[in-house]
Each structure stands twice: as structure tokens, then as C-alpha cells.
Amino acid sequence: PPDTEEYYSYERRVRSILVGLEFSEQDWERRLETFSGGELTRISLGKLFLVDYDLLLLDEPTNHLDLESTEWLVNFLKNYKGALLVVTHDRYLIRNIGNRFWELNGGSLWDFTGTYDKYQSDREIMVKSGLRTRENLLKEIERLDAVAKRYRLWGQEKFIKQAINKEKQRDRLKEQLESVDIPDEEIRPTKFRLPQPDRTGYSVLKIEGLSFGFGNRKLFSSSSAEIHRRTKIGLLGPNGSGKTTLLKIITENLEGYVGEITWGHNVRWGYLSQLTEDLNSSNDVITEIWQMMRGQPDYEVRKYIGRFGFPGDDVFKPISSLSGGERTKLALAKLILSRPNVLVMDEPTNNLDIWSIESLEEVLKEYEGCIILVSHDREFVQNVCDHFLMIDRQKLRFVSSVEEYLRRNQRYVDSAGNEEARLSFQEKRRLSNKKKTILEKLQQLRNEEETLSKDVESAHLKMELYATDYEKLQLLQRNVEQTEGRLLEIIEEREILENDLQELSIMLEEQSRY
The missing domain is CATH 3.40.50.300 (P-loop containing nucleotide triphosphate hydrolases)
Known part of the structure; x- marks a missing residue:
């Protein structure tokens, strides 16, 4: 029932999660189809946090989050009572919440326990050992192969038998070589340094x-x-x-x-x-x-x-x-x-x-x-x-x-919220109207963004179709550049408007406490 302590506790949790994930109060009344892909990802994340699961699976949860929201997420997950299985490229998140690390390589699963730093250290030892083993096996395979070929060249029966034995040994080592775990990414891009830059003024x-x-x-x-x-x-x-x-x-x-x-x-x-x-x-x-x-x-x-x-x-x-x-x-x-x-x-x-x-x-x-x-x-x-x-x-x-x-x-x-906490009724109504206007503008921008994105995709398909028509390609490329320029402007305008909504939401949320 809406008048119970349990209800108010749940409501506080909902509000905390939404604010932590950068949603303004006005966003709470929007239909899902009006949100962008990044916003929908954050909504899905928020829904997960409302239930105390025994196991929570998260795939790149810090995508589309700024530093403040990432900090909120880290603190939330550190206090989460259930188990977590997280896929992420964010080392700050891993370092703060991880105590066991699984790494997939060539169909094998490597399992490490401890801190992130310990995982990296243990992994380096494991990789070096695997590389040494592979190198030794390759040398021995090459040696056995050469011996077998030499015995076969001599042509005598006893040497042929020796050659067959050496080839069997070689084949067993080849099977062993396939089982040596070497991470795919160990074949990394060559490490390099940036060129020495010309000196600037102070x-x-x-x-x-x-x-x-x-x-x-x-x-x-x-x-x-x-x-x-x-x-x-x-x-x-x-x-x-x-x-x-x-x-x-x-x-x-x-x-x-x-x-x-x-x-x-x-x-x-x-x-x-x-x-x-x-x-x-x-x-x-x-x-x-x-x-x-x-x-x-x-x-x-x-x-x-x-x-x-x-x-x-x-x-x-x-x-x-x-x-x-x-x-x-x-x-x-x-x-x-x-x-x-x-x-x-x-x-x-x-x-x-x-x-x-x-x-x-x-x-x-x-x-x-x-x-x-x-x-x-x-x-x-x-x-x-x-x-x-x-x-x-x-x-x-x-x-x-x-x-x-x-x-x-x-x-x-915090201070902005407190300074504006005791807003007059007229001021609250003005802010609410302002939110409504911003929401309408955001929807217009989303519609325009969707249309322009489709135009860009269509233009790229046409560019493949007219790959040999230089003049047509040039025209299409100019159109794409103009469209992408407008898309950049839309992204910037949306960020500004969404920031406005968040600030207004904070002010009205603080007012609701008084």
C-alpha cells in the first residue's frame, strides 16, 4: 500500500537510483520510446538495481556514464549483497569491486583470485611460462622433423623405423602444443613512442x-x-x-x-x-x-x-x-x-x-x-x-x-539544492513549465537525429553502389559531411538540455523535503 514504510523505502530507492544514473524527475514521466540508446541502457541498469538478486550480470555498465555517475555506481556495487559477474573495460570499476577475474582466450577460461593488481601479476607469470613452453616445443618439433627426414633419406629399413618413431614423437608434441594456453591478445600491436614534438612557447x-x-x-x-x-x-x-x-x-x-x-x-x-x-x-x-x-x-x-x-x-x-x-x-x-x-x-x-x-x-x-x-x-x-x-x-x-x-x-x-530549496509555488510552476518546454525540444531533436542517422546510413549504402562514379561519390560525401555536422550539433544541444533537466530536478527534489 502507498502509505506504508515499505512503500516509502522503495520509493526512496527508486529516486536514489534514478538520480544516480542522471535521470531528472521530469524524465520519470516520459515514454520509453522517447529515450536514446544510451538512456535506455541506463534505464535497464536502474531496473536491475531495484531487486536484490543473488547474482547480478552486468555488461559494460559504465558506458554512457560520466565520472560522477561512475563513482555512484562503484559505491552501489561495493555495497551490493549478492554476487556480481561484470564485463567491463573500466579499470577503476574492476579495481574497486573485483576479487575474482575470469579471462577468455582461444576458448579457454583462465581463473584468477585476489585483487586486480594480483591478477595482472599472476597473469604475466602464466603468459611467460606459456611462451617459454611453446618456444621449447616448437624447437623440439623442428628437431624431430629434421631427424625423421634425414633417416628417410638414408632409405634403410632400420632408419625408416627410426623415422616413423621420430614422426610419432613429433605429432605427440604438436598435440601438446595445441593445449598450451597463450592469450590471443599476446600478439599485440608493436609498442611505439610518439615522435619527439617540436618545442612550443611557454x-x-x-x-x-x-x-x-x-x-x-x-x-x-x-x-x-x-x-x-x-x-x-x-x-x-x-x-x-x-x-x-x-x-x-x-x-x-x-x-x-x-x-x-x-x-x-x-x-x-x-x-x-x-x-x-x-x-x-x-x-x-x-x-x-x-x-x-x-x-x-x-x-x-x-x-x-x-x-x-x-x-x-x-x-x-x-x-x-x-x-x-x-x-x-x-x-x-x-x-x-x-x-x-x-x-x-x-x-x-x-x-x-x-x-x-x-x-x-x-x-x-x-x-x-x-x-x-x-x-x-x-x-x-x-x-x-x-x-x-x-x-x-x-x-x-x-x-x-x-x-x-x-x-x-x-x-x-548540495549547496545549489539548499539555496533553492524553499521555492515559491509560482517559481516551482515556472520551473515545471520550463521542464515541459525542454522535453518538447528534446523530442524534436531526437526525431531529427533519427531521420538524419537514417540518411547517413542510406548515403553510405549509395557510396558503395557508386564506388566507380567519382562525381557521384564526391556529392554523396559532401552530403554526409553536412549531415554529420548537424548530428554533432544535435548531440551538443541535447547534452545541454539534458543537463538543464538534471539541474531543475535537483532543485525540485530538494524542495520536496520541506
Whole structure:
């Protein structure tokens, strides 16, 4: 019944989960078909958390979550009373909740117990042992094969019998070789270092009096910051706070702002975007890279591409068929060839597995240029960056660490709620009407996004159909670029509107306590 303590306890749990997963109160009344794919994933996650299961199965639960929501999820799962089976590329989550680790390799299941660090240590020992065993078996197989061939050449009966015995021994060792567990990913892309970047001036980037917004919604108001040579900046803020917008502004991909953006002496920046729209979908992998390595022999081009996880004939894959992770790797390979001394990166770990993330992390840690980075991967940000820039109430502020950012952001949310707690009835009605208007606008954007996405898919199919018609391909490519540009704008507008809804929800939720 709705008037029991059990009912109120359940309601509090529902509200806590929804707020933790970034849903505003207004979202609670929306129909499911109005939500995006990422939002539906979070809804499914929230439904699971309402029941105390004996075993909870989660597949990449941190996808579509920002740092704050990931922190909430970690705390929730740490206190979960049932067993958890989690598939994830998020090391911060694994490190905080895992005490047993299963790894699938070539049809085998490796089982490790202990902490994540112990798993990595034990795994390394196991892999080295397996590699040594395989190497010894291969040498012995080769030796026995050579002996058997030599005996057969001699042609005498007793030597033929010896040859048969050696061949049987060789075949038994081959069977043994097949049972040696060596992880598939041990054949990893060649480790490499980024080229030594050209030296910049001390001041790499100066942002002065930056103001920008969409409509009546301001993201930045007279914001200023300065970034210096060889610093590695982690840009922090909730979803919709303007992180991607700022990167687009400083890389000249977005206009209409007020203020000054000044790059320093001898700066050559390179931009890796979330959508990797710099890739030409009508090319294959090797053609895309060859255009930036003209004059170099084919084997050098293929060797370079191989470092990014495109071995053998994978270099001939059409870009249109690449997975999200492969597109990210190819975009990174292309970016490096431009030899930037400032890397601007928007969610570079999206769609990458743990091994690829760790490899990229090591490369960026050794890089001697400047980095400006946005990522929802907490451990990646903490390991790569040495400075942290927070978007805080339309201002840019430096903080000492991710932990300080989370503390300050939580204090802001709490204080904002308390300051606005005792809203008048008229003010609450005004905010409710504002929510309704935002929801209507969001629905319009979702409809437009769906239509444009279908247009892009249709255009890609036509590009394959007209693969030999250069003029038709050029026209289709221009249309795709224009459409994808509008899709980017829609994503940005939606993030801003969704952030508005979350802020309004917090204010009204605090009011409901009084």
C-alpha cells in the first residue's frame, strides 16, 4: 500500500537510483520510446538495481556514464549483497569491486583470485611460462622433423623405423602444443613512442573571457584559463557541461563564441574527436594512411598501420566496415602522422578494450608534448594527466585531482539544492513549465537525429553502389559531411538540455523535503 514504510523505502530507492544514473524527475514521466540508446541502457541498469538478486550480470555498465555517475555506481556495487559477474573495460570499476577475474582466450577460461593488481601479476607469470613452453616445443618439433627426414633419406629399413618413431614423437608434441594456453591478445600491436614534438612557447593556449551558449542556455560565462608547455590537462565536468563544446571551440570547429582563444608560439595542435569524422569512409585503411605517407615504400606503410592493430590483410578493410574501436585506432594513427605538439582528444578510450587502453595510456604518458583530454575513464585520466581543469558553474577552474573535482562538484550540487530549496509555488510552476518546454525540444531533436542517422546510413549504402562514379561519390560525401555536422550539433544541444533537466530536478527534489 502507498502509505506504508515499505512503500516509502522503495520509493526512496527508486529516486536514489534514478538520480544516480542522471535521470531528472521530469524524465520519470516520459515514454520509453522517447529515450536514446544510451538512456535506455541506463534505464535497464536502474531496473536491475531495484531487486536484490543473488547474482547480478552486468555488461559494460559504465558506458554512457560520466565520472560522477561512475563513482555512484562503484559505491552501489561495493555495497551490493549478492554476487556480481561484470564485463567491463573500466579499470577503476574492476579495481574497486573485483576479487575474482575470469579471462577468455582461444576458448579457454583462465581463473584468477585476489585483487586486480594480483591478477595482472599472476597473469604475466602464466603468459611467460606459456611462451617459454611453446618456444621449447616448437624447437623440439623442428628437431624431430629434421631427424625423421634425414633417416628417410638414408632409405634403410632400420632408419625408416627410426623415422616413423621420430614422426610419432613429433605429432605427440604438436598435440601438446595445441593445449598450451597463450592469450590471443599476446600478439599485440608493436609498442611505439610518439615522435619527439617540436618545442612550443611557454604559453600553449590562452582562453580569455570566453562566453558561449545555445539559445538562452549559457555554457561558459567570461571564463579564462591558461595552459603551459608539456602539461597534460584532464578536462572535467558532468555530461552536458560543455567539455566537447570547449574542445570544438579551441580547435576552430565551432564559432559564435565571445572572447579570445590564443594558441602560443610554434603550436601545431591535432584533434581526435569522438565521432572520428576526419576519416574518409570511401577509403580503405591503407589508402587513408598512405595519403599521409606518400613516397614511403608499401612495407613501411603496412608496418606503421600494424602498430595500431591492423595486421596482414586488415589494412585493406573499408573504413565504412570498421568497428568503433578500429576507427579510433585509425584516427589516432592518422593524427600522429601530422606530428602535432599539442594533442586535443575527446573520449579516446571509447570502444577500446583494456589492453588497447593501457597501450594508449603508456604512449601518452611518455609523450613530451602537451595534451588536452576529455574522458569518462577515471583511471585513464588520472594516469595520463598531471593537471585538471574543471567546468564549474560556467567557469574554468583548476583543481588538484579527480578526487578534489568530485568533492567540489558534490558540494556545489548540495549547496545549489539548499539555496533553492524553499521555492515559491509560482517559481516551482515556472520551473515545471520550463521542464515541459525542454522535453518538447528534446523530442524534436531526437526525431531529427533519427531521420538524419537514417540518411547517413542510406548515403553510405549509395557510396558503395557508386564506388566507380567519382562525381557521384564526391556529392554523396559532401552530403554526409553536412549531415554529420548537424548530428554533432544535435548531440551538443541535447547534452545541454539534458543537463538543464538534471539541474531543475535537483532543485525540485530538494524542495520536496520541506
